[in-house]
Amino acid sequence: MKLNRTLTCAALAVCSLAYANDPKATIAELDARLTKIGAPRVQGTDAVAGKTVPAIFFGERKINNNFDVVDSIRKSHQATATVFVKDGDEFVRVSTNVLTPEGKRGVGTQLARNAAYEAVSKGQQFCGPIDVLGTAFDACYNPIKDAGGKIIGVSYIGHKK
Numbered sequence: 001m002k003l004n005r006t007l008t009c010a011a012l013a014v015c016s017l018a019y020a021n022d023p024k025a026t027i028a029e030l031d032a033r034l035t036k037i038g039a040p041r042v043q044g045t046d047a048v049a050g051k052t053v054p055a056i057f058f059g060e061r062k063i064n065n066n067f068d069v070v071d072s073i074r075k076s077h078q079a080t081a082t083v084f085v086k087d088g089d090e091f092v093r094v095s096t097n098v099l100t101p102e103g104k105r106g107v108g109t110q111l112a113r114n115a116a117y118e119a120v121s122k123g124q125q126f127c128g129p130i131d132v133l134g135t136a137f138d139a140c141y142n143p144i145k146d147a148g149g150k151i152i153g154v155s156y157i158g159h160k161k
Contacts, residue, residue: 026073038060040058040144070095090110120143
């Protein structure tokens with residue numbers, strides 16, 4: 001009986017670890033946390049790392065320069081997380097726990113023109129290996145759409161490889 005309990009606990013630990021590092025499960029949690037705050041929308045502009053970009057909101061909460069949700073994903077999943085806002089043809093990091101090589105939050109930087117950019121620009125999810133500011137991750141990106149279905153941003157999570 002004791003051996004079975006030990007094996008069950010070990011199996012559960014492995015399963016929970018596998019789930020914790022599952023990019024699709026982690027992006028689903030990030031998106032659920034954002035949606036729980038309220039519907040996404042863009043209203044006005046805001047300064048992010050010295051750049052003026054559209055201000056993205058979920059409900060009444062402005063996400064630009066607000067790190068509560070992305071930091072909670074790091075704490076619960078040991079994952080990087082970002083919310084980008086669409087600015088013209090670019091997606092700009094406005095809330096992130098991704099650090100630059102200098103150790104600062106990578107706000108104000110743009111989503112690279114890669115497979116993730118191509119997918120989310122078409123309104124599709126991208127999950128797979130990707131380089132984020134010089135580091136390899138197993139990542140997922142989802143387009144963020146407003147009530148009218150217009151792409152206004154992107155959510156991202158990554159588990160370091």
